[in-house]
Amino acid sequence: MKIELKHLSKTYPHGKAALKNIDLTLASPSLIGLVGPNGAGKSTLMKLLTANLLPTSGEILKDGSPLIKQEKELKSGLGYLPQEFGLFEDLTTTQFLDYMAAIKCPDKKTAKDEIDRVIALTHLQDKQKAKIRTLSGGQKQRVGIAQSLLGDPELLIFDEPTVGLDPAERFAFRNLFAETAKNRLVILSTHIIEDVQPACDHLVVLNGGEILYTGTPESLMAEKHAATLENAYMALVNGRASA
Amino acid sequence: MRKGTIFKYELKRLFCSKEYLLLLAVNIVYCLALLRGSVIYGTGFTAPFSQWTFCSYLSSAAVLLFILLLALCARQFTTSERRAVTILETSSVQMAVFRAIRYAATACAFLTAMGLSFGICFVFYRLVFDYTGFGSLIYAGLILLLPPALFLFGAAMLLGHKRQALVYILLAVVLILGAFGISLPDCMDLFGTSVVRPLYTGVQKFTFSNEFLAGRAAFTIAGVALIIFFIKRQRTNMSPMIFLRKS
Ligand SMILES: Nc1ncnc2c1ncn2[C@@H]1O[C@H](COP(=O)(O)OP(=O)(O)OP(=O)(O)O)[C@@H](O)[C@H]1O
Ligand SMILES: [Mg+2]
Numbered sequence: 001m002k003i004e005l006k007h008l009s010k011t012y013p014h015g016k017a018a019l020k021n022i023d024l025t026l027a028s029p030s031l032i033g034l035v036g037p038n039g040a041g042k043s044t045l046m047k048l049l050t051a052n053l054l055p056t057s058g059e060i061l062k063d064g065s066p067l068i069k070q071e072k073e074l075k076s077g078l079g080y081l082p083q084e085f086g087l088f089e090d091l092t093t094t095q096f097l098d099y100m101a102a103i104k105c106p107d108k109k110t111a112k113d114e115i116d117r118v119i120a121l122t123h124l125q126d127k128q129k130a131k132i133r134t135l136s137g138g139q140k141q142r143v144g145i146a147q148s149l150l151g152d153p154e155l156l157i158f159d160e161p162t163v164g165l166d167p168a169e170r171f172a173f174r175n176l177f178a179e180t181a182k183n184r185l186v187i188l189s190t191h192i193i194e195d196v197q198p199a200c201d202h203l204v205v206l207n208g209g210e211i212l213y214t215g216t217p218e219s220l221m222a223e224k225h226a227a228t229l230e231n232a233y234m235a236l237v238n239g240r241a242s243a
Numbered sequence: 244m245r246k247g248t249i250f251k252y253e254l255k256r257l258f259c260s261k262e263y264l265l266l267l268a269v270n271i272v273y274c275l276a277l278l279r280g281s282v283i284y285g286t287g288f289t290a291p292f293s294q295w296t297f298c299s300y301l302s303s304a305a306v307l308l309f310i311l312l313l314a315l316c317a318r319q320f321t322t323s324e325r326r327a328v329t330i331l332e333t334s335s336v337q338m339a340v341f342r343a344i345r346y347a348a349t350a351c352a353f354l355t356a357m358g359l360s361f362g363i364c365f366v367f368y369r370l371v372f373d374y375t376g377f378g379s380l381i382y383a384g385l386i387l388l389l390p391p392a393l394f395l396f397g398a399a400m401l402l403g404h405k406r407q408a409l410v411y412i413l414l415a416v417v418l419i420l421g422a423f424g425i426s427l428p429d430c431m432d433l434f435g436t437s438v439v440r441p442l443y444t445g446v447q448k449f450t451f452s453n454e455f456l457a458g459r460a461a462f463t464i465a466g467v468a469l470i471i472f473f474i475k476r477q478r479t480n481m482s483p484m485i486f487l488r489k490s
Pocket of ligand 1: 012013014015016017018036037038039040041042043044045083
């Protein structure tokens with residue numbers, strides 16, 4: 001799969017420009033880390049990619065044709081975790097996943113297998129029968145990730161998926177994302193630079209609605225003569241030539 | 244999309260919710276109190292099982308029934324519900340179908356409560372008066388309750404899409420109108436309290452006034468139009484811009 005963003009801009013009604021003339025090509029298989037300060041436009045970009053929002057100008061092409069014309073195809077192969085998401089809190093973890101699987105899986109048997117698979121991937125085995133209302137923040141985050149993995153979508157978009165996870169879980173999810181991205185396109189936004197370096201093969205840095213950098217994490221470190229990606233990122237965002 | 248599974252969960256979520264069960268219990272208790280306190284004496288010297296008495300009973304029960312309906316509608320607009328629906332909007336689900344399923348589940352929950360109000364009264368008629376001619380009562384009861392219920396449902400969708408708090412304001416308005424017995428013109432008579440008025444002017448044969456029936460028709464049309472609008476609107480959560488771009 002190949003997604004091309006061409007001269008993409010988004011200005012919210014009565015708001016300022018959240019994205020300004022973005023040109024970017026994303027192709028599978030790849031794990032793309034989207035980083036940038038608060039308000040950089042990461043979530044906006046993700047909403048545009050999921051056809052949740054429409055661009056003010058410019059366009060998004062999926063495999064060469066406009067995304068808007070293939071909304072249905074896009075959505076049937078998409079797993080998305082919004083930054084602020086809600087769950088049906090009165091259902092148990094399994095019931096919620098069964099609800100979502102009713103949308104994403106064609107029959108009961110496939111749904112059951114998929115639910116077992118994503119529960120194992122997100123380590124929710126002991127919370128299967130717990131009401132979502134009773135889960136901790138990090139556990140809810142894992143239910144959110146689990147629902148996006150249902151149906152094994154070809155495009156996965158996670159908006160700050162590791163927020164609220166403990167270090168062991170963050171480590172596990174980094175590996176999960178890297179593993180998933182071996183034959184898919186996975187895009188994740190994060191503020192945690194350590195999440196990007198070991199896992200992502202591609203880094204996109206946004207600031208003030210513009211792309212500051214796109215390339216591998218290693219080449220950014222080399223470019224900024226930095227020992228860590230965090231230092232290189234800080235130098236980039238602060239406009240310094242080297243860390 | 245397996246519609247049956249989604250419908251099953253939507254029903255479960257409504258029927259097992261504390262607020263529904265609580266309001267249903269209050270409604271049943273209130274209906275029983277009405278039967279013992281007023282229905283048994285009949286309305287305006289008519290039989291307890293006359294259409295006049297039955298309509299009078301239903302117009303008293305309507306206040307709680309409509310509050311229950313609005314409380315069910317308000318549930319759809321909590322922050323966590325809205326955010327969960329955002330996830331659904333990015334899935335391949337047809338939002339119009341999803342909305343229709345949700346509305347159908349809400350309708351089932353309301354109709355169950357309404358059916359119980361009818362049923363309790365019918366059991367009472369059967370046990371106390373051995374009366375079983377329910378056909379004309381059901382007909383009058385449906386005309387009395389269904390049109391305003393459709394209208395309130397549509398209005399709740401309209402307001403809830405703007406802000407959840409507006410549904411609660413509508414609920415408060417219904418509560419105030421009901422609790423203080425504020426009388427509205429026949430054509431806007433939500434609870435149907437005006438139905439029995441002719442009885443006190445000497446009319447014996449039960450009929451609905453033309454103005455009342457016109458109001459019921461208007462409630463139905465407005466309610467159905469709003470419901471269809473909101474079912475369809477969800478089909479394109481990106482509308483109306485999408486149409487502009489495609490054209
Ligand atoms: N619905 C909205 N209406 C108006 N402006 C908005 C809206 N959503 C976002 N913005 C603005 O668009 C800009 C980009 O927001 P966005 O949420 O994409 O940032 P972000 O990079 O995801 O930030 P964060 O790291 O805090 O999540 C911000 O300046 C924000 O104020
Ligand atoms: Mg964001």
